[in-house]
Amino acid sequence: MRPFAYERPTDAATAVALASVPASAHVTAPVQYKGGGTTLIDLMKLDVMQPTTVVDITAIDDEAMHRIVPSDEGLRIGSLVTMAKLHADPSVVRDYPLLTESLWQAASQQLRNMARLGGNVLQRTRCLYFRDTSYDQCNKRVPGSGCAALDGSNRGHAVLGTSDQCIALYPGDWAPALVALDARVEVLGRTGKRLIAFADLHRLPGTTPHIETSLSPGELITAFIVPGGPRRRSLYRKIRDRESYAFANASAAVxxxxxxxxxxxxxxxxxxxxxxPWRAHRAEGMLRGQELTEANARAAAEAEFGDARTREHNGYKVVLGKATMVRALLDAQAMEVPR
Structure with missing residues (x-):
């Protein structure tokens, strides 16, 4: 690990001021926020990320960033809430099972105790070519260098939303749940706060895969806002190589x-x-207002994956992704929902 300066501000405005330096919003940014550090420190050890300054935000004395606040209008979740705290909250377990199930199936209990929700949604790709600096070709790590995964080992790579410059997979479990629930993100920057749709937080790779989000340099996620609407009849289904501590080969938040x-x-x-995190708008449009049958669910899944682009090793994800969506829809239909 390379030497770096360490800052631990006690208020959000100071944190933003420290991080708002002229920089491109990608892996080479010289200042990085650290919450639980479960992704950042790992990548610093691998020499993938090389910040000159790390701003530890866990000491920020802003109660709203540490609280879970349910209301009749929805749910406000501070960005410094841990994965474990949200998963155990009784009101969220009752009213938003999708949120708690997706957290329970993510990582290990030790990591869930450390990881903050703001950092969770910004976790970096698990692509081995991104995480191993011995590979020169990675447009996400070194813009313009190429993508070794296109013709390399790509079993774990994406089939939706890809480009000729990057096929790296978004790895998180909680983000698909947020995108399904039409969540919004509250962020703080030098000019103040703004709200953005969670669906607009992450950017498709296109020709600039090194720019992963719509956040400006230094902007800090302060909260997630989950509106009312369909939520009690909701669930998360995750298919992976092993039952414990593994990333999804396919998952569906419904x-x-x-x-x-x-x-x-x-x-x-x-x-x-x-x-x-992929919102299945095409499938939703086909199903809304229709009877939920297995045949209708399968037709919607076929349509959603109609534009999938596969490589040598990841074609199975299309079959598995469709089956996972169908299973999640039918399991949600069969749920017993508390009154």
């Missing part, structure tokens, strides 16, 4: 409202198959 067997509303987020 929230539905039923009128008998007809879908009054349906929200679907996909993980394990795309370069960003």
């Amino acid at each position: 929230a539905i409202e039923l009128d008998g067997r007809t879908l009054r509303d349906v929200r679907i987020g996909l993980g394990g198959v795309a370069t960003i």
